[in-house]
């Protein structure tokens with residue numbers, strides 16, 4: 630397919646959104662920014678349209694999509710037996726970076742929910758997807774707008790790199806705001822399970838609904854069989870750059886020391902190494918040699934929200950350079966979005982050191 634690329638501005642907003650909504654209504658695919666990452670949308674209630682998402686992304690069939698809604702009315706169409714606690718979460722965090730897994734209505738096709746009886750639903754805090762859902766008049770199935778196995782897109786250029794000539798349209802709305810995918814909470818189990826960490830933290834959820842169980846595997850897998858089945862959506866691998874990523878986590882002194890040691894070893898082995906670093910590590914005297922490496926600065930340790938916004942750009946940037954190894958500095962603060970940032974760093978890496 631030939632892809633239309635729209636650069637959205639205040640002047641053409643209406644015209645672009647009308648065109649995009651018409652594409653969605655006729656069963657096509659449109660990529661657009663949200664506050665978390667760029668999404669690839671299609672009519673979530675039309676199985677033929679949803680199939681196009683799977684094909685464009687080369688997403689493994691059976692991996693459930695989530696739906697973007699514009700109103701509580703939309704929500705009532707796609708989900709049923711919504712627990713009272715879920716409504717409290719919507720009051721607290723919608724519109725925003727929280728996907729809520731609920732029992733699905735029959736109107737949601739099996740291809741959208743990956744054959745599960747549940748469906749993830751989110752009301753995004755961004756004018757473009759909200760308007761698109763409203764004007765298209767249907768909830769949008771909208772996974773991240775990357776090829777399966779690539780980092781989620783935080784710029785339209787990432788979407789273009791992955792999906793040009795694979796989708797009907799791409800709306801370029803600039804850089805996203807958060808940079809990591811939404812938090813996913815499964816409200817069909819008790820206590821509710823955190824399936825993916827994001828900008829809304831586990832503690833933020835617990836303030837509203839009480840106990841939340843960890844449901845995502847971060848280092849160790851959970852063995853609770855019922856929960857594992859509910860987590861079917863999470864069994865598919867997340868992005869891993871083509872280049873091997875080595876993550877070094879730990880304190881602000883031990884991490885740079887370990888990275889320097891690793892660099893020596895890799896250099897002796899003749900490996901081409903790139904670096905993803907905190908500003909503090911990059912500024913140390915021991916890193917005067919930095920100019921001899923490919924590197925990308927993620928931001929200050931104490932501001933994980935800056936690194937969250939840059940992480941996927943950094944991974945894509947390093948992954949393009951034909952390196953053998955990317956060494957990632959994991960000395961970020963766990964506060965705020967820090968937990969989610971470290972989770973994504975862990976998922977991207979195949980070797981992990983904790984020092």
Ligand code: TXA
Nearest residue numbers: 665667668693694695747748749772773810811862863
């Ligand atoms: O921030 C976001 O959520 C972005 C933007 C575009 O909205 N979307 C996104 O979509 O990240 P996707 O498909 O890449 O991630 C949705 C997550 C996946 O981990 C999926 O497996 C999970 O939600 N999910 C969806 N339905 C589920 C279900 N019924 N049970 C368990 N997990 C589910």
Ligand code: MG
Nearest residue numbers: 772773781810
């Ligand atoms: Mg994704």
